Amino acid sequence: MASQSIKRRSTSEMTMQRRNLLLGLMFVSPWILGFLSLTLWPLLSSLYFAMTRYDLIRAPVFIGFDNFRELFTEDADFGLVIRNTLIYVGLSAPLGVITAFLMATLLNTRVVGRSWFRAVFFFPSIVPAVVTAAIWQFLLNIQYGAVNGFLQQMGWQTVPFLSNPSLVKPSLIAIHIWAQGSAIVIFLASLQDVPRMLYEAATVDGANAWQKFWNITLPICTPAILYNTVIAFIAGFQNFTMPWLLFGNGGPSKSAEMYTMFMYRNAFTYLRMGKASALAWLLFIVIVVFTVIMFRTSARWVYYGGEK
Amino acid sequence: MSKQISRRAFLRVGALAAAGATLAACAPKAAAPAAPAAADAPKVEATKADAAPAVEPTKAPEVAPTEAPAPETAGALVQWWVGWGNLTPAVESLQKTPEFKEALGANTFEFKPSVNAEAMLTAIAGGTPPDGASNVDYVQFMAKGSVSDISDLVKASKKLNKDMFLPDPWANGQWKGAQYGLPGLEGGPNYGLNYNAELVKAAGLDPAAPPLTWEDLLEWHKKLTIKDASGNLKQIGLDPYDAMAGEPDFAAASYGFTWYDEDAGKHNINNPGMIEHLRITSEFIKEAGPDQLAGLRQVEGNGGWGASYNTKVQAMIIEGYWHPGETKIQKPEVAVNNMATWAPVPASRAGKKIQMFNAHYVIFPKEGKNTQGMFNLSEFFCGSDVAAAAIWKEVGWLPARASFYDTVKSDEYPGLKFYFDSVKQADETLRRPRRSPIHWFVNTQLGEMRDKIARGQMTPEDAAAEVQKRADTEWKNQGY
Numbered sequence: 001m002a003s004q005s006i007k008r009r010s011t012s013e014m015t016m017q018r019r020n021l022l023l024g025l026m027f028v029s030p031w032i033l034g035f036l037s038l039t040l041w042p043l044l045s046s047l048y049f050a051m052t053r054y055d056l057i058r059a060p061v062f063i064g065f066d067n068f069r070e071l072f073t074e075d076a077d078f079g080l081v082i083r084n085t086l087i088y089v090g091l092s093a094p095l096g097v098i099t100a101f102l103m104a105t106l107l108n109t110r111v112v113g114r115s116w117f118r119a120v121f122f123f124p125s126i127v128p129a130v131v132t133a134a135i136w137q138f139l140l141n142i143q144y145g146a147v148n149g150f151l152q153q154m155g156w157q158t159v160p161f162l163s164n165p166s167l168v169k170p171s172l173i174a175i176h177i178w179a180q181g182s183a184i185v186i187f188l189a190s191l192q193d194v195p196r197m198l199y200e201a202a203t204v205d206g207a208n209a210w211q212k213f214w215n216i217t218l219p220i221c222t223p224a225i226l227y228n229t230v231i232a233f234i235a236g237f238q239n240f241t242m243p244w245l246l247f248g249n250g251g252p253s254k255s256a257e258m259y260t261m262f263m264y265r266n267a268f269t270y271l272r273m274g275k276a277s278a279l280a281w282l283l284f285i286v287i288v289v290f291t292v293i294m295f296r297t298s299a300r301w302v303y304y305g306g307e308k
Numbered sequence: 309m310s311k312q313i314s315r316r317a318f319l320r321v322g323a324l325a326a327a328g329a330t331l332a333a334c335a336p337k338a339a340a341p342a343a344p345a346a347a348d349a350p351k352v353e354a355t356k357a358d359a360a361p362a363v364e365p366t367k368a369p370e371v372a373p374t375e376a377p378a379p380e381t382a383g384a385l386v387q388w389w390v391g392w393g394n395l396t397p398a399v400e401s402l403q404k405t406p407e408f409k410e411a412l413g414a415n416t417f418e419f420k421p422s423v424n425a426e427a428m429l430t431a432i433a434g435g436t437p438p439d440g441a442s443n444v445d446y447v448q449f450m451a452k453g454s455v456s457d458i459s460d461l462v463k464a465s466k467k468l469n470k471d472m473f474l475p476d477p478w479a480n481g482q483w484k485g486a487q488y489g490l491p492g493l494e495g496g497p498n499y500g501l502n503y504n505a506e507l508v509k510a511a512g513l514d515p516a517a518p519p520l521t522w523e524d525l526l527e528w529h530k531k532l533t534i535k536d537a538s539g540n541l542k543q544i545g546l547d548p549y550d551a552m553a554g555e556p557d558f559a560a561a562s563y564g565f566t567w568y569d570e571d572a573g574k575h576n577i578n579n580p581g582m583i584e585h586l587r588i589t590s591e592f593i594k595e596a597g598p599d600q601l602a603g604l605r606q607v608e609g610n611g612g613w614g615a616s617y618n619t620k621v622q623a624m625i626i627e628g629y630w631h632p633g634e635t636k637i638q639k640p641e642v643a644v645n646n647m648a649t650w651a652p653v654p655a656s657r658a659g660k661k662i663q664m665f666n667a668h669y670v671i672f673p674k675e676g677k678n679t680q681g682m683f684n685l686s687e688f689f690c691g692s693d694v695a696a697a698a699i700w701k702e703v704g705w706l707p708a709r710a711s712f713y714d715t716v717k718s719d720e721y722p723g724l725k726f727y728f729d730s731v732k733q734a735d736e737t738l739r740r741p742r743r744s745p746i747h748w749f750v751n752t753q754l755g756e757m758r759d760k761i762a763r764g765q766m767t768p769e770d771a772a773a774e775v776q777k778r779a780d781t782e783w784k785n786q787g788y
Binding site: 053055056057058061066070074075076134137138141142143144145148152157158160162163164165246249250252253254265268269270271272275 | 425426429430432433448449452453454536538539540541598599600601602603604606607608746748749752755756759760763765774778781782785786787
């Protein structure tokens with residue numbers, strides 16, 4: 001009798017668990033459906049399309065790895081956009097992170113008007129990219145820009161920031177460095193988590209400001225530095241909006257043609273969706289490899305607290 | 309009587325409702341009823357573009373809007389997407405006319421201007437295209453088989469026929485012998501050197517003796533290009549790649565070669581004409597300064613097609629017949645000084661009068677739900693004088709119909725007369741312009757090369773050879 005009761009209770013619990021499972025699945029089903037149809041399916045489709053000649057209108061034709069072969073052996077622009085992108089990423093990501101960290105460190109001190117400065121530094125992050133592009137265009141343009149207007153007033157030579165191939169990428173990097181509000185906020189949060197007692201102990205031990213910064217602040221903020229660095233590199237590789245808005249045609253001598261612009265142009269101007277998919281997968285692989293390397297090497301320089 | 313709902317029951321019902329709502333939201337919209345096709349209409353013989361005679365304004369039968377039969381479709385939506393925005397005022401005013409209402413019948417009309425190429429492309433690729441599309445890259449859609457052959461519809465039409473239209477615009481609406489594009493929204497002579505007589509006089513030049521060769525044009529350019537003490541441009545003579553001059557078709561027409569052979573599917577870019585064109589146009593850029601010219605064109609207001617002519621920053625521009633009308637509508641104070649003459653040719657071809665006749669079309673995506681409804685409206689927009697008059701007045705465009713040309717005063721806008729006269733006076737007419745499906749690819753490559761030539765990083769010979777190589781590779785890889 002007792003065993004029957006236990007069995008009934010057990011069956012009832014099983015039914016309840018199944019119901020809960022079903023109920024839970026139903027609640028998450030919109031996300032699951034969205035993920036399957038809007039993320040996973042396009043992702044797998046693009047892998048297939050990367051091996052096809054596909055112009056979006058006619059049916060795709062399977063061509064194996066020809067799109068990849070074309071990129072590496074025939075496409076004159078592929079090397080150019082890789083070079084442009086690597087220069088941009090290689091300089092903008094570390095310089096952006098360093099700038100953001102230094103700004104956050106300054107904002108973490110008891111400077112007068114700290115809240116105002118925080119708002120000012122964060123402001124560029126919430127300005128729409130189109131507005132940012134227009135502002136920089138009117139600041140840096142050689143003909144009508146405010147900066148060149150000032151240089152001209154001072155009797156100095158004007159600088160073709162946005163119209164000379166050698167200055168286009170440095171200008172884009174400068175614009176990137178200007179908009180570091182999000183990274184600054186993350187660094188600020190990290191800086192405020194540094195235990196005060198460590199600084200007090202260091203003071204007692206006679207450490208100067210630089211020693212405190214180098215031996216306490218910096219190590220404790222390394223997780224945030226890692227995060228911001230990885231995000232900055234990924235965003236750098238995917239950089240599209242600003243160069244597209246400023247140089248939709250690729251800029252002088254295609255000096256501003258970034259990888260994603262080239263991908264977009266192939267997809268929607270030349271209708272080479274297969275080739276664009278191949279480009280997307282190559283970019284994906286580069287980003288994954290880079291991120292894995294960053295995380296693998298992070299054990300050497302990122303301090304997560306606790307004993308090793 | 310009260311009935312309590314348990315938390316679990318509430319959650320279950322809530323989840324079901326949410327899932328149902330999500331599914332309902334994902335369901336496609338009910339399609340509008342398909343229009344019956346004019347199935348009985350006999351097929352029209354393909355018009356051979358090569359056989360098209362030089363443009364002669366011929367009298368077309370006057371179209372009486374009231375004679376038109378009511379549209380065959382009833383109660384369906386007709387969608388027309390247009391890539392540019394300048395037709396909007398004309399289309400808005402035309403929707404109030406009885407002729408439009410008659411053409412629309414019981415259908416409803418949705419006009420969407422300024423639709424970008426990507427939106428158009430994805431709609432067509434996704435199987436939800438509009439019923440009609442205009443101001444788009446027609447050749448791409450024709451070559452890829454995504455638009456309907458309208459030969460049968462034209463044959464069955466009581467309002468339109470091939471003879472109403474200028475021969476070249478009609479022929480350019482074809483691909484491999486089939487008619488895909490219906491001209492008439494806009495069409496006419498595309499090449500002319502427009503110049504601002506006020507600026508020309510101020511530079512000490514004679515507006516009555518304009519340059520006709522590239523070499524003479526370069527001299528005008530030098531005199532019309534004004535810089536400040538820092539070397540920045542206050543005014544330029546001519547950006548040799550602005551407006552109509554920016555495409556390989558123009559280089560080909562000016563230097564007398566064919567850059568794309570549609571029948572053979574071959575590009576001819578690495579030739580002496582293109583090399584010479586690249587060389588002389590780079591002189592224009594060097595004179596202005598590559599950095600300064602790029603900077604000038606990057607700025608809002610001076611960057612768009614022909615915009616710097618309207619701001620009086622550019623003194624000359626190579627443009628089509630629409631330029632006088634558009635300038636009058638947009639900038640009357642500039643238009644009053646507009647004059648036009650033949651587009652330049654090299655000294656070795658001095659005396660040649662080149663012209664090209666092209667048009668904008670309505671094309672009909674294959675999966676459009678109401679092709680017949682859109683065709684009925686296109687008969688009105690492309691074939692009726694009521695529509696042509698409104699478009700002429702509001703936009704400055706003429707239809708590609710000779711009969712309407714006869715109704716317009718050729719001196720209505722300053723500079724317009726040249727274009728009218730050029731119809732009869734041109735001795736070289738470019739046929740089948742902009743017909744390469746990789747046109748935009750070639751154009752992008754040329755843009756890079758001409759910048760490099762102007763900066764001394766490349767010779768014109770190397771540039772032409774490089775673009776030829778890239779075009780051949782792209783052609784092969786696109787599977788043509």
